Amino acid sequence: MTIIDNRPATVLGTRRLRKEDPALLTGEAKFTNDLAVPGALHMAVVRSPYAHARIVSVDVSTALGMPGVVAAYTGADLAPLCAVSKAAYVGDGVAIVLATSDAAARDAIDAVDVQYEALPAVVDLEDSLSDRVVIHDELGTNKSYTWNLLCESHEGAVNEAFAAAAFTVSEHYTHQRLIPMAMEPRAVAAVPQPFGGEMTLYSATQVPHILKVMTALTLGIPEHLIRVVAPAVGGGFGAKLNVYAEELLCVALARKHKVPV
Secondary structure (H helix, E strand, C coil): CCCCCCCCCCCCCCCCCCCCHHHHHCCCCCEHHHCCCCCCCEEEEEECCCCCEEEEEEECHHHHCCCCEEEEEEHHHHCCCCCCCEECCCCCEEEEEEECCHHHHHHHHCCCEEEEEECCCCCCHHHHHCCCCCCCCCCCCCCCCCCCCCCCCCCCHHHHHHHHCCCCCCCCCCCCCCCCCCCCCCCEEEEECCCCCCEEEEECCCCHHHHHHHHHHHHCCCHHHEEEECCECCCCCCCCCCCCHHHHHHHHHHHHHCCCC
């Protein structure tokens, strides 16, 4: 017997069975869009086709008269969860429709009349930092924050090290764009409880705990009244690590209409 033969058995180097496979392979796993939620309204979002545009007007009157439509809101009705005066990127939400079916909601957003005034777009990071075109007028700059990433024994140690170095290297790197594409797109269902103000939020998210905290903070709901459930998630790759406006919109509208959204 060798020392290796006599070593105690551990999980290291041992194949482990995946607990989630049977439900997925047999089709029993439930994704957010598989959930049967009685009485739920379906939300559809009117999105900006422009990367940067002033919103001149939003008319939802025609959409409100379409079959199955329960409500329609402009960005001004749902600020700051929707764009109000300016669209800041392609896909920025400018209006919302609630309907009794997904098909009715999608049909209705085509009837929402939005007039835009296209503005110069910024698609380059260095151009953005120059503030040649400022996207958020109220902030006065495109710069979000400066993270110096300094871990020093004393103030100025990093600069001293560079100054004393025999050689320094400076380079400019261009990184390609990356867009994660999961098999399951993002999906959300907000289900209010019959009494007590509690809300269950089902979301195809990678960060249920962060989503719970941010939903409470953003919408002013006590955290103990919010329960976030991440059912089976069909891939994320980082795209589902964020808290998105649609999650907050579903919760806000479910509270307003007192039905699932």
